Amino acid sequence: MSELHKFIFEGLPVRGMLVRLTDAWQDILARRAANSETGAYPAPVRQLLGEMAAAGVLMQGNIKFNGALVLQIFGDGPVKLGVVEVQPDFSLRATCTQVGDVAEDASLSQMVNVNNQGRCAITLDPQDRLPGQQPYQGVVPLFGDQGEKLENISEVLEHYMLQSEQLDTVLVLAADDKVAAGLLIQRLPIEGEGNLAGKADSVEREAVLGQSEDFSRIAILTKSLKREELLTLDAETILHRLYWEEPLARFEPFIGETGPRFACRCSRERVGNMIRSLGTEEVESIIAERGQVDVGCDFCGAEYQFDPVDAAGLFTGLVPDPSGGSVH
Numbered sequence: 001m002s003e004l005h006k007f008i009f010e011g012l013p014v015r016g017m018l019v020r021l022t023d024a025w026q027d028i029l030a031r032r033a034a035n036s037e038t039g040a041y042p043a044p045v046r047q048l049l050g051e052m053a054a055a056g057v058l059m060q061g062n063i064k065f066n067g068a069l070v071l072q073i074f075g076d077g078p079v080k081l082g083v084v085e086v087q088p089d090f091s092l093r094a095t096c097t098q099v100g101d102v103a104e105d106a107s108l109s110q111m112v113n114v115n116n117q118g119r120c121a122i123t124l125d126p127q128d129r130l131p132g133q134q135p136y137q138g139v140v141p142l143f144g145d146q147g148e149k150l151e152n153i154s155e156v157l158e159h160y161m162l163q164s165e166q167l168d169t170v171l172v173l174a175a176d177d178k179v180a181a182g183l184l185i186q187r188l189p190i191e192g193e194g195n196l197a198g199k200a201d202s203v204e205r206e207a208v209l210g211q212s213e214d215f216s217r218i219a220i221l222t223k224s225l226k227r228e229e230l231l232t233l234d235a236e237t238i239l240h241r242l243y244w245e246e247p248l249a250r251f252e253p254f255i256g257e258t259g260p261r262f263a264c265r266c267s268r269e270r271v272g273n274m275i276r277s278l279g280t281e282e283v284e285s286i287i288a289e290r291g292q293v294d295v296g297c298d299f300c301g302a303e304y305q306f307d308p309v310d311a312a313g314l315f316t317g318l319v320p321d322p323s324g325g326s327v328h
């Protein structure tokens with residue numbers, strides 16, 4: 001079962017989380033593999049999307065946001081789009097759109113950042129958004145301070161966290177065809193740290209420097225975790241192996257009903273709204289060409305059909321059969 005573990009280091013300004021997506025991740029992959037149009041993801045795309053899924057759960061768990069956290073990659077290569085959406089209850093869905101061939105050993109930049117134009121966006125969409133209210137969005141490039149292409153999505157997100165929250169973050173991510181997992185460590189702000197440069201006395205200064213040493217030490221331990229270990233070891237073993245000398249305090253894990261799990265939020269009504277937004281002319285031309293409007297959900301594979309009567313109903317407001325069946 002998929003699980004999320006939160007922990008703190010007692011007395012130290014450091015907190016952390018560990019996520020392991022198993023059934024939730026396998027569900028996402030199985031739905032994609034069952035799609036006869038796309039087939040299964042190639043291994044490098046699977047790794048990218050799995051790491052994004054693990055990171056999305058960690059970020060949602062970290063900010064405790066009352067709304068959807070949407071992590072997106074807008075690629076300029078064969079992978080055009082990657083999307084992970086995580087709700088406050090840790091239900092999630094994810095999909096990638098591929099427009100070209102991806103080599104079996106493709107790197108991150110070969111997939112989404114060929115011309116250094118790729119972008120990563122993090123959107124926080126409040127649950128009860130008022131009309132006209134825009135969701136909050138932060139965008140970061142897929143290159144580092146010197147313009148060098150980043151080859152790990154974890155580095156991209158570490159940059160984002162530093163920019164948006166001003167917090168040092170260490171992320172380790174990994175995914176294969178069974179597991180998508182991640183470990184996050186974050187340095188908590190220390191009161192008055194910003195005033196240090198000026199008048200703080202030396203005792204205070206030493207105390208704060210000592211605390212940032214704590215973070216550095218825990219960061220080094222965290223980065224020592226190997227991809228293979230993250231994928232194959234259970235949470236207990238990983239936390240013990242890395243932090244057995246640290247004052248680790250654990251919270252009740254999120255697992256099962258409260259843990260991360262696959263859930264799609266598509267519905268006939270939402271698809272109807274999307275079709276309506278195309279406009280009468282566009283919809284009529286689709287019907288003239290194909291006889292009906294077919295829309296498949298990229299996240300779960302559900303297929304929605306709107307025959308001419310259904311489609312006309314979208315524009316007149318007369319929906320012939322709200323239960324979803326087409327009228328024949």
Ligand SMILES: [Zn+2]
Pocket residue numbers: 264265266297298299300301302
């Ligand atoms: Zn769906």
